[in-house]
Structures are given as structure tokens and as C-alpha cells.
Amino acid sequence: MATATPTPTLNQAPDCLFGRTAHEQDIIAQLHRDIFADVPETELACLVSVAQEKRHVDGEVLATEDDRTHDFHILLEGKVQLTRQTGDQRSLFRKNVTAPTFMGEMTILARGVSHFTVTSVGPLRGLRVSEEMFWQLMASCPNLREAILKEFHMRWRGQAVMRSQEERLMALGTMTAGLMHELNNPGAAARRAASLLRDNLNRMHLLARKFSEHGHSESQRACLTDLQERVLNARRDVCMDSLQQSDREEELGSWLDEHGVEDAWNLAPTLVAIGMTSSDLQCLAAAFPGAELQEPLQWLEATASSIQQVALVEESVARVHDLAKAVKTYVHEGQGGQQSLAINESLHATLMLLKHKFREKQVTVTKEFGSNLPPLTCVCSGLNQVWTNLLDNAIDAVSQGGHISVRTWKQDEDLYVSIGDDGPGIPEPEQQHIFEPFYTTKPAGVGTGMGLGIAQRIVESYNGNIELHSKPGATEFIVRVPYEVATDA
Template sequence: MSEQTQIVPSQQINEALFAKLRKAPILSSVKDDDIRCLKGVEEVCLEAGDFLARQGEAAHYFWILLEGDITFYQTTPEGEEIALTSVSAGHSFGEVPLLANIPNAASLRAAGHCCLAQLDEDSFWNLMTTCPGARTAILSNMASRIQKLQSFTVQKEKMASLGTLAAGLMHELNNPGTAARRAASQLRENLLRLHEISARFSKTEMTHEQKECMFDLQEHALAGGHPVLMNSIEQSDAEEALAEWLEAHNIENAWKMAPTLVSAGLSAHQLECAQHAFSGSTLSDALSWLDALVSSMQLVGTIEESIGRVSDLIYAVKSYAYEGKAKNQAVDVNKSIHATLVILGHKLREKEIVLEKDFAADLPPLLSDGTGLNQIWTNLLDNAIDALPQGGRIGVRTWAEKASAEPAHSRTDICISISDNGLGIPIECQAHIFDPFYTTKPIGVGTGIGLGIVHRIVEQYHGSIHFSSMPGNTEFVVRIPSATPEK
């Protein structure tokens, strides 16, 4: 605290401080005797900019703000100071670190002149054991504040998920978008080439042999619909052989044309009819026309595939965003996980992570009116990705399992396993990973709310989540009843 801080100690609460406490909203329903039992309370006054507590330091006090405003700040590892919230007169704070025996999560600083009623640790615990009325009021205020904080953290987690979603979409949409744009540009060039060659052919009378040859080549080239698949050596040999044949017959752009014709399943043998039917420059025009036609069809396929990928992404996002909005809906858990994997695909590829999927084909639908199911997969998968080195492995498995052997109590659980071969969770951290706000990351880097929210959502579905972890094998198993139990 600064030199401006004034402390007025009082073992027995004086009338002036009693009058101020009497006006505090959180103590409005407390009897006078319960307020007077606040032994050891001190009045603390601060000026603008004075620190009441600092982030990361051990907690020693509980406060009731009598007048003025206190602002809560967090400092990031980069030294940036972020204002979290402000509290006004009548509010209490500081009990959570004392009750949980944890350091201050934020710095507290006076926004202007303010005064507070302050109790040290001993006085606070004395209050909690001997002043039932004040204790109830303080705990009720704490519960209300935590409820608001939970709503804020849930919203913050949703925004974090939205950020992950947006980053994934940026990466995922860029590739098919670029491919479709490039294919459309090449298709335009092909159409112009087809127009030019068709215009030249229209000025000459084609023989029956020429028409029949071109028709047969066209039928053969378009029959497959998709490029012929070969191994690298076979493809290279076929392209080289055809390019040499084309060059020997003075065909323009022979080496550029050969890969396209080979991908359509055409070889020098199939092109012999064109060699016999056409002569001179007309042979080059005929094969160039065929090349442009085959290339155009392949480009249309590329555009269709790119648009299909965009459509898949849109479906995944809609599934992710609207899941849980309808009441009493049937959710396909496999599709829900798949949608999340699509959205996180860019992170998997950036780290070259091997994804092993084993989705049960007979998985029953999840019948529930719950929400936030996709946040379970997002948090568990995102944590697994972050924990892995380059080239790591993630396993995702689903199965159905009877929860009880007794027919009267039998129910079917949907089980989901998400595992990775990272370094594992340190032993000393394992008991706390589902605690709200617990994180092993530096201050300002991790919120520690991910797994806490996962645990809350799983409980909302009347399910359970367990994990095991050791170096090289960490596995989270979620069990959710396929139908929400009747209340």
C-alpha cells in the first residue's frame, strides 16, 4: 500500500465504522449484533492509483468496500495490463483466495478515493466461525459473484472456441478457395483454346474417319470421369513415352500435353487413329483440342471438389454452432466429433499430427436437451494438440456400453476416448485439472477454465469424465447416458 493509505484499527467496532457497515448492501439483512461481532475490523482508505493487493502475491485480507471503486487488473507475460472488472461500494471481495488458500489472481487498485473495511486472516476466520449472520451474507454475496463470473467465463470460453473456429475456417477455406479460383482461371483459358481450334476446324470439311476418330478418343477420355491413378514410377514412364511420341509427330507443347492425356488413360496406341486421320498442323490441333477438353473436365472436377470442401466446412460449422439449440434433440456423437475435427484440421496439419479414428458404427443417438456438447471435444482435442510435439499422435474412439448388468437399472452409455502420446500431465497437477481457474500455464497465457467447463457440461448431461496420464499416454474418457434420465 502507498503512504497515503490510512488504517484505523478497532478490536471492538466503533460506531462510525458500524454505521458505514450498516449501509453496506450485503449486510442489509444482517442483525446489528452480527455486524458488531466483526472483531479486528479496520478501516482502510486509499487514493487513486494505490494498490490494495498485487497479482500472484499471497492473500492475507478480506474487504468490504464502503465507498469509492476498486479495479481488478491482470498483467500478461508481455507486461500488458488488462482491466478485468470494477466493483463499487457495498461489495465484498478477497474471501476466495483465503478460503481456497491460493495467491491473488489479479491486482486490486483504487480508481479514486475509496475506503474499505478490512479483516486479516485471523479476523476473517473468526467471523466465519462466530458470526453466522455475517457469514451467510458474505457467502451469499460470494456465490452470486461466482455465478456471474461463471457466466462470464463460459462466455469467454465460447469466444475462445469461436476464435479457434475462425482460425480454422481461415485456413480451411483458403485452400479450396485458392484451388477453385486457379481452376476457374485455367478453365477460361481452355475454353478460349477450344473456341479457337473449333473455329479453325469449322473452315475445313472433316472426313468420316476424322470425326469417328475424334469421337472415339473423346469417349475414351471422358469415360473414366476421374484421373487414372498410377504409382509415381508408372506415371513418369507413361508421360515420358507419350511426350516423346508427340514430339516425334511435331505436336506443339508435347511435354505439357502428355501429363493431361496420360491422366485420362490415353497412350500413343490410342492416339494412332488420330495420326492416320489427320496430317500436318491438323493433327496438332486435334490433339490440342482433346487435351483442352480433358483438362477442362478435370478442372470442373477440381472446382466441384473445392466447393464440396467448402460445403462440408459450412455443414461442420452449422453443426457446431447450432448443436444443442433445439430441445429434446437426437445428436449423432460421431458427427459432432467429426465436425470439431474438421474445424481443428489446420492445427493437426500444422503439427503433422497422426489422427487415428475408430468410430463405432452402431453408436446410439444422444437424446438430450443439453447444450455445449461440442465444447467438450474442442477443449479435449485442443489440449491434446497443444500437448503434442511435431508428428505426435491423437486417438479418437467411440463405443456404446451397458452401464449396469441389472435389466431394471440398465442403460446404455455413449463412451468417447481422446488420447495422445505427449509428455503427460504432471503428477502434482492431476488432482486439480478439473478445478475452476486452475492452470499450469503462466499468468495471462492460460485461463484454466477449459477442463472445468468440460467437467460441468459432462455433468449437465448426467455423465462422467475420467483420465489417466503418464509420459507417452494420456487418455480422457467421457461417458454420457444415451438418454437423459427422467427427473
């Protein structure tokens, strides 16, 4: 354990050397020789007069992180270890400091808290000066003050560089973890699309064999060729809101049912998604009467589904590319390329990427897209990431068969996007923490606590904000972004 002499007071005599013991004279000589060579021994004597000599055993803690008791330490013999840790006790910094030297002046002069835990490594002998006595020494000993401030300036610059590097590394770590979090969605979408493409190719192969056995008339070939070309030219699904989509699926499903088509209500959504209506299929019904209509429609639906999956793979690969480009831009402190983004199209693309997740939980999605919304100039991959995070959280929040709503509108000079769900809600005490890094209300292994923090930083970079309104059974995130965005956003 540490041993110490009683706390003295500053000697007010002009010559602090007067009355010093032989042991104290040895300490003064050591300080002058090893640490404060440019400081007169008279000032060093004043230092010794207010210091406590202390001895520490191996492993003894001199100071802890966030310690608010500020002492000035002079190491005469031995060694200490400085460490800094994260909340989960992982070491961020570790350094050994060997006598002779001093420490603690940065915490006192900067009026902060200790940033390190200081632990003795082996036997340690030194001097301790309280904060009150330190300030008295700084006022009455100009040469000592100059020596301490000179070292303080050098150490402060070094720590500033170190802090900057640490913050950058931590930010890069957050970006990397966020990237891995985001890559999961397009990766899963592309994998699922590839699997469906394989199924469609097998279906089309079997249908092609049946077609070859029958042969077709000129009118049948003309109708099939025309419809197939329309399907192949449909690069992506038609963008429509939930009410339009539901009405068109019901109308086409009824038409198929009336014509005796099996599995009509499963065929209708795919055909509607690429813009097909019952009027477009009239030539097919005329050319293939009765039961003959089934196989051409299955062929058409398989072709449409394949085009959808190809578009989904393209979208997924583009999202991966955009995410990688965003990280590269951040690392090199450059500016990402800007585009003119249609909010409705951006949300529609994200909903497509997450479609498999909606299906897995049988989630109903209601879309209310505002009309005539002005385009937004931005780094579009960033806002796609916002939609992905908010929708992914909503999917996790709702129960099986739950409901998610997506709305867009314009008000004054701002664009708004609302993403809501009918999950259990976020307790009020937790709402103030949800945008903090690594804070999550999800079970262990489900959430990283990173998505909302990333989303908030992206939206704020466009001079926007995210609002949360939550109660049991109704949670809504509202994203506001001014559509006149600065070019350096």
C-alpha cells in the same frame, strides 16, 4: 498512497464490542446498516478488530490478475474497477463496483488466484482482512459466515455463467479465425481454376477455327468424338501414387515425342491424370498422320484440362460449404452428418486443392497410398481440414524445390497418415508448444498459430492422436485414427 493502522489480532473476549473507539463503533454501525444487516454487531466488532482500515488514491491497484496474496476487502466509501485482459493486453472484462460491498471471498474460499485486476476509481476507503484472520472469523462468527457464504454462492454461479460465455465466445472466435484460415486454400484454388478455364476456352476457340478450315474424314470425327466423350465423362483425376503417375507420364511423353508432338512433356501429365494411355491415342495417330496430330492432341488436352478445372472448382465450393456447415453445427451444438470416407481419396482431393502452392515453390510430392484400406466413418470435412493444415505447414516449411511425402497405411484397428517434409525442422524446445492456440514458429504475418491446434482437436474427437517427429531436414506428423469411430464423434 494508502495509509493503514497496524495489523491487529482477533479479540478473544465474548463481547468484541468492549473497548471499541467511537470511530470503530461508527464503522460497526455502517457495516450493520449497509452490508451485513443480519449479522449481530458483536460479530461485526470482531471483524473490525482484525481488519486494517485503508485509504487509497485514484488509480491505486488493490490486486492484480494471478495475484496469490489473498485478502478480504470491504469497501466503505468509493468505487473500484475490475478488469481482466488477454496476453496482448486486450480487455476481456471490465466492471465497476461501488461501495458499500465486499470482495475477495471467492479467491480465498476457492483457494485459487485472483482473476481480476482491482483498481480504485477516485478516493477509496475500506477495510482489509488477511486470509488468516478471514478463516478465524469464518470459524468463530456463524452469522457472518452465513452472510459471506450466501453471497459467495450467488457470485460463484454468476461467474460460472460468465466463464462459460467467455469460453464459448473465445472458442467461436478461434473457429471463425480458423474458418478464415481454411477458406483461403479453396478460394485460391477456385480462383486459379477459373483463370485456367478462361485460357483453355481461348485455346479451344482458336483450335476450333483451324479445325473448321480443314474438315475431317469419318474416321477422324469418330476417333475425336470417342476420345472427347471419354474426357468429358472423367469427373475427376485418376487416383494413383507417385511411382505409377511418373511411369505413365514417362511412357506417354515418350510416345508423343516419337510421334513428333511439340511440347509432349507438358501435354502428357494432363492426359495421364484423366487416365489416357498411348494405346488410347493410337486411333488418333492413325487418323491424323504426321504434323496433323498436333492440333487434335492440343484440343484433347485443353478439354481434359478444362474438366480438371471444373472438378477443382466443384471441390473448392464443396469444401467452403463443408466448412460453413461445420461452424454452423458447432454453434448450434449439433452433430455433423457422417459419411464413409476413403482416406486415400480424401488426401488426394486435398493435394489437388493445394496443387498451385506446390507449383509456386516447385515442391516435389511423393505419395505412397496403402492398398485395401478400410473406410472411415466420420465427419469428413473435419479430417480434410487436418490434411490441409499439415500440408500447408509443410509447404511453408520447405525451401524452394523442397520435398514433401504423404503415406497411408493400416495397422491393427487404426489408420495412419504420415505427412513429412525436408524443411529445417522444429527446435526441440518449441515442439511441446506447437499444438497450443496462437503459438507459431512462422515469421510475423505468415502464420496464425491456429492450424495445428485445430487439427489436434479434430483428431482427438475421433479418439485419435497426432505425433510429431522432427530434426533438421526431416519433420514428420503422423495422424492415427481408429477406423471404428463412434457414431457421436
